[in-house]
Amino acid sequence: MNKKKVSLKDIAEKAQVSTALVSYVLNGKEKESRVGHEIAAKIKAIAREFNYEPNYLAKSLRSGKTQTIGLIIADISNPFFANIARIVEDEAKKYGYTVIIGSSDEQAEKSWDLINVLLNRQVDGFIIVSSENTEEQIQYLIDKNVAFVLLDRHFPDLPTDFVSLDSHKAAFDAGAHLIEQGYRNIGLIAYKSRLFHMKERIRGYRDSLEVGQIAFQPEWLKEVAFHTVEEEIKAGIDDMLASDHKVDALIFATYRLAIAGLKYINSLGLKVPDDLAIVSFGQAEAFDLYYCPITYVLQPMEELGKTAVEILVSKLKNSNAEQQQILMQAQVMVRDSSRLKVPVA
Amino acid sequence: MNKKKVSLKDIAEKAQVSTALVSYVLNGKEKESRVGHEIAAKIKAIAREFNYEPNYLAKSLRSGKTQTIGLIIADISNPFFANIARIVEDEAKKYGYTVIIGSSDEQAEKSWDLINVLLNRQVDGFIIVSSENTEEQIQYLIDKNVAFVLLDRHFPDLPTDFVSLDSHKAAFDAGAHLIEQGYRNIGLIAYKSRLFHMKERIRGYRDSLEVGQIAFQPEWLKEVAFHTVEEEIKAGIDDMLASDHKVDALIFATYRLAIAGLKYINSLGLKVPDDLAIVSFGQAEAFDLYYCPITYVLQPMEELGKTAVEILVSKLKNSNAEQQQILMQAQVMVRDSSRLKVPVA
Structure with a gap:
């Protein structure tokens, strides 16, 4: 972290092209901008030589997609939630998403913290096992038009997607x-x-x-x-x-x-x-x-977890996807x- | 997310002060810059009125600190790790850190993904329960000078901080x-x-x-x-x-x-x-x-988790902190x- 970061400009200067062109190539958009094959290869070679590390964060800010899902569970030390977390991870991975997890310990305040931290970390969407008194937070996500699905617990008065048990x-x-x-x-x-x-x-x-x-x-x-x-x-x-x-x-x-x-x-x-x-x-x-x-x-833990991921992924693909409210049966x-x-x- | 973002400049114009001054006040630095109490109150009122939302991400990029810790555990569905995660969270909270968690499911590849995702999300440091064959990843973190502590499992050949069981x-x-x-x-x-x-x-x-x-x-x-x-x-x-x-x-x-x-x-x-x-x-x-x-x-789960947090926090405060390698006794x-x-x- 002490080394000076190599910038697109450094690479552009060395390659004697514009910074925009370097950006296109290193972001895999050379086809769109019809960059010649040779010049693209040259830019990539220089980037490698310079140990260029793309600033993913800035990149995510532009694309608006990070391929990550924030999972907030009510208590990580409860095996039911820990197992659900494992299922959500496995399922999300199939769709190319990485899951980052926070545990609210059944505390509304901690849940707020996590929602903010994960929003600031630009997760694409949330799966949430809600704690008590978090209706306001859920309403906030609705108002901000953030994609999310409630899992295992839902609020009957809030118009959200959810997958819960009957x-x-x-x-x-x-x-x-x-x-x-x-x-x-x-x-x-x-x-x-x-x-x-x-x-x-x-x-x-x-x-x-x-x-x-x-x-x-x-x-x-x-x-x-x-x-x-x-x-x-x-x-x-x-x-x-x-x-x-x-x-x-x-x-x-x-x-x-x-x-x-x-x-x-x-x-x-x-x-x-x-x-x-x-x-x-x-x-x-x-x-x-x-x-x-x-x-x-x-x-039906497996079904609960998988369905929550499916609904969220379909919402991420299509923000007009129909709202899904699913109650599953226990045995x-x-x-x-x-x-x-x-x-x- | 569709609304146009309110900028510091908008607030500055309305308050008829400089953007820098607005930035000082909204970042809680009014004392440092000796801003008058009245003008600070005015700026805050306008920010509220405008529904100003600070861009934490940009802020984090500037300060280089996010007050978050990435915790990578080997398997979230194992109650031992789930309980350790809970302890780490509780302890980190005392120091003002939020913990985001990833589970590698004992897979080196998944562990790589998580390290990258969390690095890109700008966590300040890591606590890691390593999976098999992840020495290379640990070496990568050492090379990049990222602050981290290994928990419960360590590699005797790698010069890292760790807290493990004897x-x-x-x-x-x-x-x-x-x-x-x-x-x-x-x-x-x-x-x-x-x-x-x-x-x-x-x-x-x-x-x-x-x-x-x-x-x-x-x-x-x-x-x-x-x-x-x-x-x-x-x-x-x-x-x-x-x-x-x-x-x-x-x-x-x-x-x-x-x-x-x-x-x-x-x-x-x-x-x-x-x-x-x-x-x-x-x-x-x-x-x-x-x-x-x-x-x-x-x-000594409680001690293992707490000590890992303490070591990491002291490293984050002082990057020259002495390396700590602790083996705890079981009973x-x-x-x-x-x-x-x-x-x-």
């Missing part, structure tokens, strides 16, 4: 499955959040009870804050177990909640599913290796943690 | 622990890789056998390829169990290897640790929730999967 249906299916297996006192541990997908999971769970003709008990629903998950889950499970309508089954609305909950359930010496049946959102290796494999809501993968309830003797 | 000592301790617990036929499943840390883990394991006066058997060591882990682990474990020196304990050199191995061990109906004791590198939720909590090599966290061997009756 969270209401998924949670409904999880509840209905437990009812079918003979469980009656079913709790849900979810996040306390304004995010739509979380509200939908709660609504789906409550609808499953209603359809199953089970009277919902307020102590069955615990909404815990992002930053005090462990303590609140412990208190919540204690409360559900002490209730007159003691829970015999629990649904976790996310992977993180399940991990914290299962650790606490283990520490209480409760056996899954005899003491407490379990269904969780989010597939994970930890669920496979658990002594009693955990029934989980399989989210309850039944395993031992929700097996048929053994009636108490 | 992998030899960690693997030695894992082997010594199993020997102490009464195990004699100890296998190691590692990656087939030229990467130094992997070679060191193999060397440490072999040294532990030697010090324990156990004759190493070639079939105890399996080096599996990144892209055929599952098949090779199955074949490797089959081979170790069929051996005349049938293994009674296994060390996994990484988290991914352990997950694949434990799944296979479960499917064989083997009980940990009675049939097979286990020690693994890499802490993970899956190890905590396993029916028999897995003894693991605790890597064997003893749990049930390696409890005292019960002698066969």
Whole structure:
């Protein structure tokens, strides 16, 4: 970085041609400007000799394209998002795009920072797993006419492209499955959040009870804050177990909640599913290796990630592409943690 | 993006001051240039009124600083790296840096792409978890005098700053622990890789056998390829169990290897640790929730990540900062999967 940069002008002087001509040739536009083959070869040879390094940044500013996608995820340390990031990268690469990633850690402020940093770095477009309270940022991108697709989480009131899970249906299916297996006192541990997908999971769970003709008990629903998950889950499970309508089954609305909950359930010496049946959102290796494999809501991660890339790429090619709003279906993968309830003797 | 950009000149004309003065004020340098408070306020008001957006990119090109760090990790879908990324982000934020992340997926070619993309995006420096065969890229960064720190993996022949684990000592301790617990036929499943840390883990394991006066058997060591882990682990474990020196304990050199191995061990109906004791590198939720909590090599992830950021930030402040090469110590966290061997009756 200490060496003096070689400029187009330096090359032009040496080649005794105009700077514009050098620029045309080094930007691969010699055909357009009908530069002779020989003079083009000469310019390229001099550029090589001078160790000329094109200023990509300036180049990008002119072309307006950088072939990069900014991916903002809500939390990189959550395996669900980390795996989605991997899928987005692989898919983007097929279209010739490099992905640069930022993690907002579920903080609106950090999400703003990242959007600005990546906009300033001239990404062509964004794929965003939104954090809470970021509607304003999304509106900003709409207003600036930036190409983006929301992934996994969307705002029903904002007119954006998105690919999400049908969270209401998924949670409904999880509840209905437990009812079918003979469980009656079913709790849900979810996040306390304004995010739509979380509200939908709660609504789906409550609808499953209603359809199953089970009277919902307020102590069955615990909404815990992002930053005090462990303590609140412990208190919540204690409360559900002490209730007159003691829970015999629990649904976790996310992977993180399940991990914290299962650790606490283990520490209480409760056996899954005899003491407490379990269904969780989010597939994970930890669920496979658990002594009693955990029934989980399989989210079509591969499809979610790939589709988001496809939509974004088509928007980048054609800014008038039709808006796409896709809700994908999850599937309850039944395993031992929700097996048929053994009636108490 | 379609609106005409407001320039400093537009604001200067309206405020009836020089463009330079506007630039000083909007770049927060009014104190340096002793601009009066009133005129500064007036300029800011006009900038707001005009919806002036500073051209950060041009600004960065001038200052040469973007307050961003590029973090290249080997595989974002590996929880160890995803967690390290989170730590690096949190720490960098304390110093006012935003982190943008790329994942090389253990591919040298992808790592090149990312280095180029992030260099072109003018990151101030890099933190890199290197993939195999990337020595050339690291040398390129040295030659270009780019500030960077290697994290978790380093190349002993390259004169770079790094923060890594003392992998030899960690693997030695894992082997010594199993020997102490009464195990004699100890296998190691590692990656087939030229990467130094992997070679060191193999060397440490072999040294532990030697010090324990156990004759190493070639079939105890399996080096599996990144892209055929599952098949090779199955074949490797089959081979170790069929051996005349049938293994009674296994060390996994990484988290991914352990997950694949434990799944296979479960499917064989083997009980940990009675049939097979286990020690693994890499802490993970899956190890905590396993029916028999897995003894693991605790890597000081927090310290690794934080120290890498500290070194990079000090290099960015002072390009003559002394080179730092730090090997951190791991700790064997003893749990049930390696409890005292019960002698066969």
